Amino acid sequence: MLTRRIIPCLDVKNGRVVKGVTFVNHLDAGDPVALAELYDREGADELVFYDITASSDERAIMADVVERTAAQVFIPLTVGGGIRTVEDMYRMLRAGADKVSINTAAFYNPQLIADGAQRFGSQCIVLSIDARRVNEAGAPPRWEVFTHTGGAGRATATDAVEWARQGAELGAGEIVINSIDADGTRAGYDLELLQAVADVVGVPVIASGGAGSLQHMLEAVTIGRADAALAASIFHFGTHSIGEAKTFFADHGVPIRKL
Amino acid sequence: MIAVIDYGAGNLRSAVRALQHVGADLVVTDDPALITGAAGVVLPGVGATRDTMQELERRGLATIIPQIIAAGTPFLGICVGMQVLAQTSEEWSDHACLGVAPGAVRRFPAEVGKVPQIGWNQVCFTTEHPIFAGIPNGADFYFVHSFYVDTPDERYVAGRTEYGLSFPSVLAFGSVVATQFHPEKSGRWGLALLRNFVRLVAAHDAGNGERLAETAAAKAS
Numbered sequence: 001m002l003t004r005r006i007i008p009c010l011d012v013k014n015g016r017v018v019k020g021v022t023f024v025n026h027l028d029a030g031d032p033v034a035l036a037e038l039y040d041r042e043g044a045d046e047l048v049f050y051d052i053t054a055s056s057d058e059r060a061i062m063a064d065v066v067e068r069t070a071a072q073v074f075i076p077l078t079v080g081g082g083i084r085t086v087e088d089m090y091r092m093l094r095a096g097a098d099k100v101s102i103n104t105a106a107f108y109n110p111q112l113i114a115d116g117a118q119r120f121g122s123q124c125i126v127l128s129i130d131a132r133r134v135n136e137a138g139a140p141p142r143w144e145v146f147t148h149t150g151g152a153g154r155a156t157a158t159d160a161v162e163w164a165r166q167g168a169e170l171g172a173g174e175i176v177i178n179s180i181d182a183d184g185t186r187a188g189y190d191l192e193l194l195q196a197v198a199d200v201v202g203v204p205v206i207a208s209g210g211a212g213s214l215q216h217m218l219e220a221v222t223i224g225r226a227d228a229a230l231a232a233s234i235f236h237f238g239t240h241s242i243g244e245a246k247t248f249f250a251d252h253g254v255p256i257r258k259l
Numbered sequence: 260m261i262a263v264i265d266y267g268a269g270n271l272r273s274a275v276r277a278l279q280h281v282g283a284d285l286v287v288t289d290d291p292a293l294i295t296g297a298a299g300v301v302l303p304g305v306g307a308t309r310d311t312m313q314e315l316e317r318r319g320l321a322t323i324i325p326q327i328i329a330a331g332t333p334f335l336g337i338c339v340g341m342q343v344l345a346q347t348s349e350e351w352s353d354h355a356c357l358g359v360a361p362g363a364v365r366r367f368p369a370e371v372g373k374v375p376q377i378g379w380n381q382v383c384f385t386t387e388h389p390i391f392a393g394i395p396n397g398a399d400f401y402f403v404h405s406f407y408v409d410t411p412d413e414r415y416v417a418g419r420t421e422y423g424l425s426f427p428s429v430l431a432f433g434s435v436v437a438t439q440f441h442p443e444k445s446g447r448w449g450l451a452l453l454r455n456f457v458r459l460v461a462a463h464d465a466g467n468g469e470r471l472a473e474t475a476a477a478k479a480s
Contacts (some may be wrong), residue, residue, distance in 0.1 A: 001421055003379045003399060040446065045379055074277050075446050076401060096272065098444065119304055123375065123403045174377065204377050227378065257379040257399040259447070 003255045004221040005045035005204065005228035006245050008235045010035060012081075013052045015061040017236075033068045038156040039235070040073045043259050047073065048101065048230060051081035059088075063095040070096025078126055086115050087257075093120060101126040101176065104147040107156070107163070110170055117171025127172035131160035131193055132180040141192050146180050153180075161196045168201040175205050176230065182210025189216060194224030206230050214240055214248040221254055261285040261460055262297035264340075266314040270441070274303035274337060277443035281454040289318045298467075299460030300332055302325075303443075304339030308348040308356060308364055308406070313341050321357060328359050334435045335458045338404060341430060341437035345408050360430055360437075362410030371423020375405040382418040382428050382440070390417070390429070390436045390455045393444060398448040400428070400440035434463065 011018040016030045036047050037061055047069075050061045059082060066079055078093040080101030089100045116125045121178035131143040132155065138238050146153055164175050177197050179190035187209045198205050199202035204227035211231040220229045234240055245258045263275055265287045278285055278301065284303075286293060294300055302324070304311055315321045330332050336344055343356045348364035356364065367374045379399040384391055405427040408415060418429030420439070430437040435454060442449035 002376060002378065002402075005378055025353060069274055070273070071280070074280070074444060074450055076444050094272070096276070098270070098273065123305065123377065173375070202373055203375075227373070 001255045003045070003080060003257045004249060005050055006043075006217070006242055006249070006256070007046045007228050007230040008039045008044050008242065009048040009050055009208070009230050009232045011050050011052050011232065012062060012065060014058050015065055018052065019096040021179070032065050033072060036073045036077075038071045039242060040075055042232065043246055043257065044075065044242050045228070046076040047256055048078045048080060050101075051079065053082065061086055063091055066092060066095040066097050081126060084112075086112070086119055088114050089120060089124070093124060095223065099124050099126050099174070101128045102209045103128040103130065106167065107145060107147050107158075110166065113167055113170040113172050117173070122171045122173035125172050126174045126176060127164070127167040128176040128178060129160055129164055129167070130178045130180050131190075132136040133190065133193070141196070143193055143196075158172045158195070161200055165200040172203065174203055176208050177205060177226075178208040179210055187212060187221045189226075189229075193218055194220060194226050214245055217245055218249060218252055218254065221249070222252075260297055261301060261457070262294045262319065263283075263287045263301045263303065265289045265292060266311065266318060266320070268303045268304050268306065268311070268339070270443070271303055271465045272336050273441075274301060274443045276398045277453055280456070281450055281457055283453070283457045289320065291319050291467075294320065294323055295327055296330065298328055298464040300333070300334045301456075302336045302340035302343070304337055304341075304343075305321070305403070306339055307350050308339060308342050309354055310350045311343050312354065312356060315343070324357055325359050328433065328435055331434045333456070334464050335456050336435070336437035337443070338439060338441060341439055342406060342408055344430065344435070344437055345410070345444060348381065348406070350406055354356040359435070360410060360415050360432065361412045362408050364406050365409045366406050367423065373396070376422045378401050379439075380422060382420055384418050384429075385413070388417050388430065388431045389459060390431060391450060392455050393452050394448050400438070400442065400445040400449060402428075402440045404439060422475070
């Protein structure tokens, strides 16, 4: 039986992990390669590096981080952040990424999804969508795509569920749904949003944004029907280990990968 | 020396990195002479069987691969590198494949759920084989695929996986091992499987050396 995946996400800037990691006293907690190895040993099913580097010079550093990680860690590796062209994709895939995650660039240029899927295969192209709930209280739920340009967030008036459907149709092999309302609040993923997307796309859906507890992660893959739960701070700040998350899933009857 | 066949597959470097990590002495090549002379051959793959067959044919490898398999050279096919071993594929309209294993490459029917299957799933061994040495039966491996090899001859199957239906996730016959999953992305058990392949190649190579020495000795006497 296909297992549900638990995916830690590392924010990397200028070759260093940005968010603090408090539980790894004996290793360089800012080194993305060392952290990737640690998460791999703990049972992470995949890894995501999110590059928040500003300049293109610094992107060469990211490619190097990917290359060094891929030489040591033999589970799927996704790289996101700053990927705007097919050439950007190629650079990261050649460095050793298995998938690239695109967000704002794909929203303003949907052809990027089709071009990337045609050149590298749909399995390489992950569409990440930031969505914010916009309906009036009491009205049926509705979400809008939220984009980020030049550091500023921007509402787009585009229906997020419809954009997910289009993205899958264009060739995205997986869809990451990041709830802006839930992101960083640790109040749980937006389960209605996950359900709405799972209803309209035939590709795996990855829940992101809002995990504050193992119960939240469990709800994402049960009630929310997501195929995977992506989380950052819950692991980085040592609230829970990946091993604990997997044991929790198993205890609740959710199939997980055994080490 | 293991030859990893370079026909433009996207994940070639992943397979190379993982094989090197487990100590393989390898060359990445599309040279028929090097591939024919190699102690072992790996055919990695991501993509479609039709493209893969075209790329193999263009390099003269579509006839070479069945020959080296018939000659008993240890061979490992990964993902599409497994699928092209079948007789035919229905991916992008019916077409012929290498035909070294009976059966056809078929698309998962919609009823199984999401297609492609992406993620970790269990491989249940249906036979004992040295490629599984040290790996627990039912271990999880990483899959990314929409098609699978449907073979009528269970003697070719060494492992099976459930995804809405039961499909062969490992073929093993003669000196051939082929996996639908990606051992190069399957963590410790994937590395263990690759290490086992490297050992099979070394054992076969040593056996060949002994046979050559025996032949030479017989000729000398």
